[in-house]
Structure formats: structure tokens, C-alpha cells
Amino acid sequence: MPTTVAFHQRYGQWALVTGAASGLGKEFTNQLAARQLNVVAVDIQLDKLQEQVSSLQQQYGVQARALVTDLADPAFLEQVQRETAELEIGLVANVAGLSSVGPLLDVPLETLQRQIAINCYAPLTLSHHFGRLMRDRGRGGIIFFSSASALQGTALVTNYAATKAYNLILAEGLWDELRGSGVDVLGFAPGATNTPGFHHAQPRYTAIPMPYMEAAPTVAEAIAALGRTPSHIAGRGNRAAAFLTTRILPRKQAIKLFGDNMRKLYPHHAQHAPGKHAAPEKLEK
Numbered sequence: 001m002p003t004t005v006a007f008h009q010r011y012g013q014w015a016l017v018t019g020a021a022s023g024l025g026k027e028f029t030n031q032l033a034a035r036q037l038n039v040v041a042v043d044i045q046l047d048k049l050q051e052q053v054s055s056l057q058q059q060y061g062v063q064a065r066a067l068v069t070d071l072a073d074p075a076f077l078e079q080v081q082r083e084t085a086e087l088e089i090g091l092v093a094n095v096a097g098l099s100s101v102g103p104l105l106d107v108p109l110e111t112l113q114r115q116i117a118i119n120c121y122a123p124l125t126l127s128h129h130f131g132r133l134m135r136d137r138g139r140g141g142i143i144f145f146s147s148a149s150a151l152q153g154t155a156l157v158t159n160y161a162a163t164k165a166y167n168l169i170l171a172e173g174l175w176d177e178l179r180g181s182g183v184d185v186l187g188f189a190p191g192a193t194n195t196p197g198f199h200h201a202q203p204r205y206t207a208i209p210m211p212y213m214e215a216a217p218t219v220a221e222a223i224a225a226l227g228r229t230p231s232h233i234a235g236r237g238n239r240a241a242a243f244l245t246t247r248i249l250p251r252k253q254a255i256k257l258f259g260d261n262m263r264k265l266y267p268h269h270a271q272h273a274p275g276k277h278a279a280p281e282k283l284e285k
């Protein structure tokens, strides 16, 4: 782990963190401010964001600004460009994400499209804009948030998992393209983590033997992995599970195993909507 001074030299003066009002994004802002980076905190939630910005200023003595925007709005980059024009953004953490739990065909199409906008379009757009500036300066870092669900097709979060696979592959390719440029890129895949976002869909997380992490050690792993590797899975338990599903099990078995666990975790979201497209009563063995 680089010292605070080395970290600041590589990724200062400012970090831009999306999803900064809650969960992993909020914790990211804490840990970056603790390393004396100033923070542009981006989120859609005005009150919580302002609270967090004040807390960063008071606790860590850094400059912090709230940037309230809807990352699903195709015009959001113009606002971000306006509000960061005079700042040197040395680190972008694309943390904001939208998940929804349920069979894909029962989730409204607008929700799925919004997921693609927030989870894929926004990180691509921010990283393209700030990545060019970082490349010109010869230093910086970009973090993309993936998920353990992205390592195989994952029922009940099918579209979400696909958006997270996009982030992982985007990060790894960009890592290679920027190797030697001074700009570090990381695709980071947490497993289940104790955040408001995770609890929103009311998982029965005692129903399966699932590694379950807190936000602080998860974010610490991401920061430690940046500059060391193209992608990283948080937590030993999640890495062991990933080894099983990606290296040992046949792909079909891995997909079914994840899907079965999801149905145990979210039995209240697992039923197909009734009607002429209702689910078959038995799943294929």
C-alpha cells in the first residue's frame, strides 16, 4: 500500500466518487479523504450527500463538494464537466449502481434500461472524459465496480450481472491499454456487502452459506489493489467461491449453483408474474 504522500502524488488533487451518499461509495469518500484527497461526491440524493460532504470536511480537513446529478440522464456529463472544470481529478471511482431483483421478463424494461445507463453508460462516459485528461497528465486512477454476480450468468439479477460483467471487461481492457501511461485502472468485484443498497431487496442472507463483508474492509481492498492488478475480487471467501464457479465447475453447473442460491436468498422475488408467460412449474435439472 503506498504511503499517503505517494498516494496523493499518484491520484491527487481530487477524487470523483459516484454513489457517494451511501454504502460503498460513501465509504470510498471516507478512505480517500483519509489519504488527504479532496473529494467531488456525486449522487442523486441531495440531503445525504450534503451530510457526507460536511462530514468529510470536518473529519479529514479536506475540500469536498457535492455534485447532485442523475447519472441516468444522458446530459449528466455536461454538468460534471461544468462543475469540475477547474479541478484536477486524479482518481475516478465509479461506484454508483442500480440493482433490481426478479425474473428478467417481469422487471419493467425501463428499469433494465436505466440499469444500463447508470451501471454502464455513466462509468464509460466519466472514464472516457477524465481518462483522457489523466493520460495527458501521465498519472491517475480509474476504478470500475463489478460484482461477484458478474462472473457467470446470475438469475434474478440477470441484467444487473451483465452490466457488472461489462465493467469488469472494460476495466481489464483499459488497464492494458493504459499500462505504462501512469494511469492505473481496476475492475473491482465485491460480493455481498453490508450496505443500504444490499438490504433494499431484503435478502435472506442466513439461507445460504454466503461470505458477507462490511463496507470498510471491502473499500480498503479496492484501494490496495489499484495499481497492482487489472481486477480484484473482494474477500477470501468470495475469491474461493469464484475459483469454484469459474475454474472448477462446468459453466452450466456454476450458473445453476448461483441461480439456486439467488432463489434461496430472494424467495419473495423468485416467482414469475402470473399470466400467459408464467414460469414452468419445475426447473430443468
Ligand SMILES: NC(=O)c1ccc[n+]([C@@H]2O[C@H](COP(=O)([O-])OP(=O)(O)OC[C@H]3O[C@@H](n4cnc5c(N)ncnc54)[C@H](OP(=O)(O)O)[C@@H]3O)[C@@H](O)[C@H]2O)c1
Residues within 6 Å of the ligand: 018, 019, 020, 021, 022, 023, 024, 025, 042, 043, 044, 045, 069, 070, 071, 072, 094, 095, 096, 097, 098, 099, 118, 145, 146, 147, 148, 189, 190, 191, 192, 193, 194, 195, 196, 197, 198
Ligand atoms: N452491496 C453489495 O452487496 C454489492 C455487491 C456487489 C457489487 N456492488 C456494487 O457496489 C456499488 C455500490 O453498491 P452499494 O450497495 O454501496 O449501493 P447503495 O448503498 O445503494 O449506494 C449507491 C448510491 O448510488 C446512488 N445512485 C443510484 N442511482 C443513481 C443515479 N442515477 N445517479 C446518481 N446516483 C445514483 C444511490 O442513490 P439511491 O439510493 O437514491 O438509489 C446511492 O446513494 C454498486 O455499483 C453495486 O452494484 C454492491
